Amino acid sequence: MTVIRRKIPLLRDRHSHPLLYAALMNAVDLNQPGETRESAIERVRAAAAGGGIGWTIATGWNSGRFDLDKSDFDGLPPVVVLSLSIHGLIVNDTGRVLLREHDDAVAAHLDDQDWIERNLRRVLNVFARTGASAERLTVFFGRLRDLGVHSVEEMLLVGEDEIQLFDDAGLASRTQFWAAPETYDSASPAHRERIHGIKLFTDGAIGVTTAALHEKYLTANHNGILLYNDDVLEALISRYASTKPMAIHAIGDAAIDQAVSAIESTRLGASRHVIRIEHAQFISESTARRAKALGLHLSMQPNFSEDSVTYADRLPAGYPACNNPFRMLIDRVGFVPGVDLYFGSDGMPHGVQEALRQSLFPDGGHEGQVLTIDEFVAGYCLPGMAHGSIDVEIDPVNRSVRAIATIAR
Ligand SMILES: [Zn+2]
DSSP: OOOEEEEEEOEEEEEEOHHHHHHTTTSEEOOOTTOOHHHHHHHHHHHHHHOOSSOEEEEEEOTTTOOOOGGGTTTSSSEEEEETTSSOEEEOHHHHHHHHHHOHHHHHTTTOHHHHHHTHHHHHHHHHTTTOOHHHHHHHHHHHHHTTEEEEEESSOSOTHHHHHHHHHTOGGGOOEEEOHHHHHHSOHHHHHHEEEEEEEOSOOTTTTOSOOSSOOTTSSSOOOOSSOHHHHHHHHHHHHTTSOEEEEEOSHHHHHHHHHHHHHHOOGGGOOOEEEEEOTTOOHHHHHHHHHTTOEEEEOGGGGGHHHHTTTTSOTTHHHHSSOHHIIIIIIOOOBTTTEEEOOTTTTOSHHHHHHHHHSOTTOOGGGOOOHHHHHHHHBOSSSTTEEEEEEEETTTTEEEEEEEEOO
16 A cells, blocks of 8 residues: 555666676676675576686675675686676686686786776676677677666777777667777777776775775775876876766775866866766765765765665765765755766666665665665656656565566567
């Protein structure tokens, strides 16, 4: 009786990595309810033993839930285990041999998390290119539609040839291409036109304790990693934001503060394209006010509200409650969902079900993370139902959500 029913448009996911996730779609997904260290090792071993030549890939490893080590997979064909945030990876002995053929430098730096963060695109490209094809993209986008997602932005082109794959699959209208500076610079003029904007990373991720915080992680003797010094970051923004929109990955409060300060000091004025902060999980109220005054957009992931629980073991005291502060951003600072605040999944996971559940009923119970259904629709959905719709049932008593997508054919 108390269940609320609504029909909402399909999702427009503002942050994903479709080619990478298409490559990973048949991977062993370790982000399952009830997964243990033992069951994870057993499932990866079974897949590797039964697999053909090449990589056995496992994804979704949550190091907050259980440990895994390279030695758990030695003696098997090539295995790579990617962490939930895809900023960390484990490669077994035979995998290291195979990796040397793909990319010598990545193979040489596997145990150097600092290098991995600074070269993340290069690391992920090894796996994104595995079996990349227009057919695979087509299957992947079909699965997304079943999950209630019409379009996903490609936040990091694997290379300019990825644009051709999207064209071959007839899917270019369901994405928007973002590229690292070096990918953009080396692209042909025709492909440069097709690239919507430039993506920069200023820090890492929480799971691998590389998101740059003002305080030390509980499980490490450091604050995370800032990937640029202030001058270099400011120069990069000055150079690219006058040409293209920019998306700047910044998760930790120290990284977000640095990015906002760098944008302030560029003084590009009206000639500046839109700049988005990606993730912005630990943005403070004072920095949010400066970001709003600069006209910055925030591209955030309601599903990352879960990080408050998942990474409670490593985040400094007080941080879990400050993650994804949607109420502060909307009610106190004046960000408007769908205008300068919008949502995506980063593929963790894709789909309306988890996105909506985490938006309405975040796991940690932090009130500051709660969105209304109207804010969700404004910030996450297509403007209309031409492509299909999602029937939603919300049960506020049991704090549960049921969402079923219907696709217009
Ligand atoms: Zn991402």
